[in-house]
Amino acid sequence: MKNSLAENIRKFRKERGLTQEQLAEVFxxxxxxxxxxxxxxxxxxxxxxxEMADFFDTSLxxxxxxxxxxxxxxxxxxxxxxxxxxxxxNGPAEADKALKKYPxxxxxxxxxxxxxxxxxxxxxTNMEYAAHARDLYEQSLKLISQNTxxxxxxxxxxxxxxxxxxxxxxYDKGLEIxxxxxxxxxxxxxxxxxxxxxxxxxxxxxxxSYTLVNQIGTWVNLIINxxxxxxxxxxxxxxxxxxxxxxxxxxxxxxxxxPSYLDRISCIYLTGLAHISLQQKHKKEAVATLKKAxxxxxxxxxxxxxxxxxxxxxxxxxxxxxxxxxxxxxxxxIGNAIELLKSTELSKLWKSIN
Numbered sequence: 001m002k003n004s005l006a007e008n009i010r011k012f013r014k015e016r017g018l019t020q021e022q023l024a025e026v027f028x029x030x031x032x033x034x035x036x037x038x039x040x041x042x043x044x045x046x047x048x049x050x051e052m053a054d055f056f057d058t059s060l061x062x063x064x065x066x067x068x069x070x071x072x073x074x075x076x077x078x079x080x081x082x083x084x085x086x087x088x089x090n091g092p093a094e095a096d097k098a099l100k101k102y103p104x105x106x107x108x109x110x111x112x113x114x115x116x117x118x119x120x121x122x123x124x125t126n127m128e129y130a131a132h133a134r135d136l137y138e139q140s141l142k143l144i145s146q147n148t149x150x151x152x153x154x155x156x157x158x159x160x161x162x163x164x165x166x167x168x169x170x171y172d173k174g175l176e177i178x179x180x181x182x183x184x185x186x187x188x189x190x191x192x193x194x195x196x197x198x199x200x201x202x203x204x205x206x207x208x209s210y211t212l213v214n215q216i217g218t219w220v221n222l223i224i225n226x227x228x229x230x231x232x233x234x235x236x237x238x239x240x241x242x243x244x245x246x247x248x249x250x251x252x253x254x255x256x257x258x259p260s261y262l263d264r265i266s267c268i269y270l271t272g273l274a275h276i277s278l279q280q281k282h283k284k285e286a287v288a289t290l291k292k293a294x295x296x297x298x299x300x301x302x303x304x305x306x307x308x309x310x311x312x313x314x315x316x317x318x319x320x321x322x323x324x325x326x327x328x329x330x331x332x333x334i335g336n337a338i339e340l341l342k343s344t345e346l347s348k349l350w351k352s353i354n
Contacts, residue, residue, distance in 0.1 A: 004065030005049075006040035012056040012063070013038075026055065059104040062145055073102060077111045084115045087122060091115050092129065099136075106146035110157070113137045117160060120167050130168045137161040155181050162190070171198055185210060209316045213308045216253065217322070220246070220265050227272050231341065240276050243269045253312050259305040261322045264330050267293045267300070271337040275346050286346075290334075290353055297330035304330075 113136035192207035230239035
């Protein structure tokens with residue numbers, strides 16, 4: 001067992017932006033006493049340590065820096081996660097035991113919150129599970145400084161906490177949490193769903209429209225990079241299929257014949273398909289596809305349109321511009337895509353067409 005009390009007092013004080021004098025004033029102590037704590041020359045008594053932990057919004061274990069040196073917690077958390085995944089009916093009882101043993105361990109508290117949340121979703125008539133999940137997620141936020149899992153942060157925990165409030169029927173509280181922690185608009189979809197349930201259709205439409213815009217961007221990145229993976233590994237059939245899927249999606253998402261930023265993306269897809277045709281010894285098809293890409297690129301460059309409101313199902317009033325770093329003009333986009341494909345034959349074909 002080890003502790004790092006002196007280091008933690010100094011760390012938490014600086015996180016609060018406090019001087020040693022200000023911290024001494026908080027606890028009605030001398031500056032010299034604070035200096036000795038941080039230098040490891042003396043230790044506050046237990047009652048003062050408890051006050052300090054409360055002041056810094058952390059647990060006594062975290063403040064002192066106590067750490068368990070074996071893997072008991074890790075084994076326990078793996079068992080709890082397995083019980084959650086299999087919906088083992090012994091899970092809640094096991095979680096209760098774990099919390100009694102490790103009430104101030106972030107991993108245990110979070111894992112138990114996750115378990116109770118899953119059980120509250122499955123057994124919605126048992127609101128005790130939901131209440132336990134709510135309390136434990138709130139406690140895990142206080143213990144977040146212990147967290148070492150890069151897949152978990154405060155924002156993700158708040159998202160899970162909001163879900164629990166929705167299970168409990170408290171839509172206002174769930175919505176409040178989602179809106180307060182919607183960094184990068186990651187909860188726009190959930191916000192839209194809750195607003196829809198509450199009957200606020202206009203605001204729901206706006207949030208869902210922004211969600212769609214973000215999802216389109218995600219799909220574009222996914223399709224391009226997945227196609228490149230297939231091409232680089234020689235799986236041309238799957239590369240062709242995913243690029244054709246992208247073209248079909250773009251056509252479905254366009255508002256009639258209006259110019260769209262998606263036309264620019266389609267040029268990338270067409271370039272990939274021309275490359276595949278060449279690889280499959282279908283030169284005439286490659287020429288036709290590349291000419292189609294060139295024609296689409298020239299049309300876009302003649303009247304470039306980057307406003308996502310020209311995409312179908314996007315119902316928002318303010319301009320929502322889409323940009324990328326694939327080239328200044330759409331013609332350049334095709335050239336850059338050809339370079340990425342590392343094809344001398346395709347490059348020669350493009351020069352002859354362009």
